[in-house]
Amino acid sequence: MATTTTAIRMYDLAGADPARRFSPYCWRIRMALAHKQLSVETIPWRYSDKPAIAHSGQDRVPVIEDGDRVIADSWAIANYLEDTYPDRPSLFGGAAARAAARFINSWADTVQNGGTSTFVAADIVRHLDPRDQEYFRQSRAKRFGMTLEQLCANRDARVGAFRQTLEPLRTTLKSQAFLGGAAPLYPDYIVFGGFQWARTISDFALLETDDPIAAWRERMLDLFGGLARKNPGY
Amino acid sequence: MATTTTAIRMYDLAGADPARRFSPYCWRIRMALAHKQLSVETIPWRYSDKPAIAHSGQDRVPVIEDGDRVIADSWAIANYLEDTYPDRPSLFGGAAARAAARFINSWADTVQNGGTSTFVAADIVRHLDPRDQEYFRQSRAKRFGMTLEQLCANRDARVGAFRQTLEPLRTTLKSQAFLGGAAPLYPDYIVFGGFQWARTISDFALLETDDPIAAWRERMLDLFGGLARKNPGY
Numbered sequence: 001m002a003t004t005t006t007a008i009r010m011y012d013l014a015g016a017d018p019a020r021r022f023s024p025y026c027w028r029i030r031m032a033l034a035h036k037q038l039s040v041e042t043i044p045w046r047y048s049d050k051p052a053i054a055h056s057g058q059d060r061v062p063v064i065e066d067g068d069r070v071i072a073d074s075w076a077i078a079n080y081l082e083d084t085y086p087d088r089p090s091l092f093g094g095a096a097a098r099a100a101a102r103f104i105n106s107w108a109d110t111v112q113n114g115g116t117s118t119f120v121a122a123d124i125v126r127h128l129d130p131r132d133q134e135y136f137r138q139s140r141a142k143r144f145g146m147t148l149e150q151l152c153a154n155r156d157a158r159v160g161a162f163r164q165t166l167e168p169l170r171t172t173l174k175s176q177a178f179l180g181g182a183a184p185l186y187p188d189y190i191v192f193g194g195f196q197w198a199r200t201i202s203d204f205a206l207l208e209t210d211d212p213i214a215a216w217r218e219r220m221l222d223l224f225g226g227l228a229r230k231n232p233g234y
Numbered sequence: 235m236a237t238t239t240t241a242i243r244m245y246d247l248a249g250a251d252p253a254r255r256f257s258p259y260c261w262r263i264r265m266a267l268a269h270k271q272l273s274v275e276t277i278p279w280r281y282s283d284k285p286a287i288a289h290s291g292q293d294r295v296p297v298i299e300d301g302d303r304v305i306a307d308s309w310a311i312a313n314y315l316e317d318t319y320p321d322r323p324s325l326f327g328g329a330a331a332r333a334a335a336r337f338i339n340s341w342a343d344t345v346q347n348g349g350t351s352t353f354v355a356a357d358i359v360r361h362l363d364p365r366d367q368e369y370f371r372q373s374r375a376k377r378f379g380m381t382l383e384q385l386c387a388n389r390d391a392r393v394g395a396f397r398q399t400l401e402p403l404r405t406t407l408k409s410q411a412f413l414g415g416a417a418p419l420y421p422d423y424i425v426f427g428g429f430q431w432a433r434t435i436s437d438f439a440l441l442e443t444d445d446p447i448a449a450w451r452e453r454m455l456d457l458f459g460g461l462a463r464k465n466p467g468y
Contacts, residue, residue, distance in 0.1 A: 093330025
């Protein structure tokens, strides 16, 4: 068994309020660490803090430090945790489930989070540390080819189509309590990260209140003593 | 161990040529039965043969008969096979993987097969038994609210957007040989069914030749002695 004598350290994207953690990818790992019953010390990180994670060889969070090991990228971190701490509760539930989780991870990265950004990205700015605001506006204008306000225009008219793209998730959650089945597993944390991101920085209603996905989101917010619910949000 | 002394019987959607089996949902089960190393006697079935499956309590294929048990619906059949023949090679690879497979099943039903129908549905008619053609045209006109030709119009202009919706599949297959990981599992049969449906009734190129999904499709066509490749197709 691998053991840690000290807590894992995690660089976690934060707003002007250091308690406001809003990265969907960091939330995947916060939830995964709690699932693994691993203690964590989170370090609030802003876009302007890129030098602080230079030792990870790239410039995005989440980054974790576990003793002298440094791992970046949420998928790589989840796999590291599963393989390094096999005697803790399994994140995936076996090799076949891990393989399938990769599909859900890619769906969430593209369909869910790509879609979500077109509703909430403009709301992020008001919560950012002042040092980050201009960087965020400029980097996203370059990524999306338009301003944040243009990206998020007409969202009331578009949200119905977005909700339709969540149908695979909705159908699944009509039949089982979690993507993991009767209990949550890493696929739940993958998808929940996107909703927690939105909830943390925007009051826009991505879901209708009677959507089975909304009921599942409440169950996710309840996990681990309300870990995600305690985060500042709407 | 549950045993079968006689082959499972499966009602399998066929065209005018009884060898042309073209249902995406039946192909999921043909592949699943082969994976489970269960012998099967398929019964070519046309839309006009609804009375032949009335004993299943519904009117769609696949339907299997295993001794005196009759099961309809591909997801229900896959689960039945897994639970009834646990000593045969696992279709899912555990409870967590089965839970995740439901998500992939729903994605394939909606995004993949819903999308695919808008490219190939009009090509189905030429392969149907004459008794089925008018039923097929009328039922699909009712389902889609337009003719098959209208549904499939401008497909060259639309196929790029469709290919983009397959990105979760593509990303996954860049990282692993199969959705099941190093070897195929039921999620591969779920998604392959949709491509096999298209291949069987249309020469329209859903994928670019250098798409990693196309390479995976070739691997799927090779499985079980080329079971799917032997089916008439393009």
